[in-house]
Amino acid sequence: MTMKVGQNFIMDDKKRFIVVGAGGIGTWLCAGLIRLLEWKYPGSGLIIVDGDNYEEKNKERQEFTKLGNKAVVKAQELTLQFPNTTIIPVPKWVVGEDFSGVADEESPKIKATDLVKENDVVFAVVDNFAARAILFDAARKLDNVDVFTGGNDDELFGSIYHYQKRDGVEITAHPEEFHPEYVNPPDKNPGELSCQERSEIEGGTQLLATNMAVASFILGRVHKTIVNTQSPDETEIFFDLGLGKAEPYNRTHSHLNNQTEILV
């Protein structure tokens, strides 16, 4: 059976995972997700989306074996090792529904709504809030979907968030309810920038340990909520590797609706 990007894919115990961003977090996350799919859900699909290229300097934090487009290189690597999973590279930048710029061979694009379909499990591990917001907004239009995101700042600080919908009902709150950075992103979606503008974006100060920790926290949530189908009570987790602390926050609507009303 062949699988296409944008095709609804839910058959028995098969899954369709979409990893958007195959960089500092994405490479480590792919290493875990592919093993989960290969042995727990054989015959499933892993779609890797990234318009960017691996460069020599990325080796400090990112796991890859050759230079080239991140989606293509990572898909080739994993296909050789994991024959029971269909791995599809999408060497494109994800853009929003209202994108009106140029999509040419130099900078190919895919609309988030053409990528994310019912029953997908999406991993938005990009390096900016603007692209994350586009993916969450596309997922919000669906009835059954999971979106995991994660990021890091300040070297040893990181966080993850899990947005879930079932049968048209939001189980967890859209992150914009708690994070103004999703409503008015302070950054730009690289997919909507020129090549020159993209090359000028700073990667910031990031550490391998923090990238890997974000990936591990996401994998932990996948194990609990997707594999074990338990409630996503630990919807958002903040961690600080320097302090050795992690703190979960329950953003499920059932929990939030029972919080004590504020008084004045």
Add this chain to the structure above:
Amino acid sequence: MEATSNNSEPTRQTGMANIRYGVYNQPSNIAGKSVQEIRSQFSKIWGIPSDAVAYCGKDKLDENAVIQPGQNIEFHRRAGEKG
């Protein structure tokens, strides 16, 4: 929904409430204090920025809202951006 103070002096019942920010989570004797007072108390030790919005559940709190015993107040921390 944003809770706001009214014109009458609010009831300031003191006691324990819970305050959270990022990885920090601490029961504290903050009931009876306003959001502004709590922010001032914890901003330096936890690094809470002046624009971090305070919430109780889904309710956004204004700076004059007074915390009651047993409540959970959370100053929202910006999510991790890079990856």
